[in-house]
Amino acid sequence: MLRKALVGGTESGESSASEDTVKPTPEQAGRRFEHYQLVKGEDGNPVELGRGSMGVTYKAVHVDLHCPVTLKVISERYLGDESARHRFFREARAAASVRHPNVASVFHLGRTGQNYFYAMEFVEGETLENLIKRSGRLEVKLALEIATQVAAGLAAVHKQKLVHRDIKPSNIMVSVGELNTVTAKIIDLGLAKPAPDAPAEAAISIPGAFAGTPEFASPEQFAGVGVDIRSDLYSLGVVLWEMVTGHAVFSGSPAEVMFQHQHAPLPLNLLQVVPQPVVVLLEALLEKDPARRFQSPTELLKAMPTVTSAVDAERSVTCHGLRETPPAVSRVVTRESPTRLGPERISVARLPITGKRSFWSRGGRRFSG
Secondary structure (H helix, E strand, C coil): CHHHHHCCCCCCCCCCCCCCCCCCCCCCCCCEECCEEECECCCCCECEEEECCCEEEEEEEECCCCCEEEEEEECHHHCCCHHHHHHHHHHHHHHHCCCECCECCEEEEEEECCEEEEEEECCCCEEHHHHHHHHCCCCHHHHHHHHHHHHHHHHHHHHCCEECCCCCHHHEEEEECCCCEEEEEECCCCCCEECCCCCCCCCCCCCCCCCCCHHHCCHHHHHCCCCCHHHHHHHHHHHHHHHHHCCCCCCCCHHHHHHHHHHCCCCHHHHCCCCHHHHHHHHHHCCCCHHHCCCCHHHHHHHHHHHHHHHHHCCCCCHHHHHCCCCCCCCCCCCECHHHCCCCCCECCCCCCCCCCCEEEECCEEEEC
16 A cells, blocks of 8 residues: 555654754653653653754653644753743744644643643654655656645645745655545744734744755745745745655755855756656746746646646646636645556555565666665
């Protein structure tokens, strides 16, 4: 089953790619936070799901309902920092304001002793980052499905007048339902901030500081100017590029990546095996000038059926054609497993699986994860 191929790796929580890592304190090991008890691993330590500059996320269980949750606990170093605590609260409130099937829900903000925490939905599956590492480039129809669902989640973020600012594969969870339906969820709004047209309110992050991940950041993020939802659409374009090629658009040192995002042309020669409609979509998402991109997630969602149908029919599209797509009801709910969607489909070899190890085959090649 496709489910077996997608299970593994980090299960939920924030990105584990942060350089500013946080270790659990001895008091937190096995601690109970109001109605939530941290889950211990085989080594007796709490199960960590991610680390970041503000805190660490754990797998926990609601002691009364016996259901798993993701618990984010503020780092001990910030307990005496009032401004950091306020940023932590705003992060939780921003995430809790978004309710959508493609965004992990936050439903509780609390305090136990000196520790502040918030609880969010525990998402089964694995990060898109792990999926790409295990599988190489993804089948085009699967990549488009995931991109569509992330865009739907961003539409919900945009509705709350927020900008995510850190859309990347490690912040996207992919899971498979009982009927082999694929679901993608945005799992971390830790760098979200009010959009420029939102009511005046202090942002979550420190003003003037770069926030994001260089490989997936938009040109305007590096420029230090105000960003809006179009910045998130650029980042989604980088994610889609990585899904269909197995590599990010630009690479190198942070300074080199910054320069390339702002000034270098797209390396379109790396897209020779990618269907033409997807190439056009990528060019539209990765315009360096925000005014030349899709202007909202809703506009992108209206164009996605055109791209998908053009891939199916093996016909070409133009950027102008995508922008002229007539309004339609976008299918943002999960659809059938991509094992049935395309000629270059992903199949899963029915082999013995130990733990979280699984096997993929594509075009006679086998991938293990």
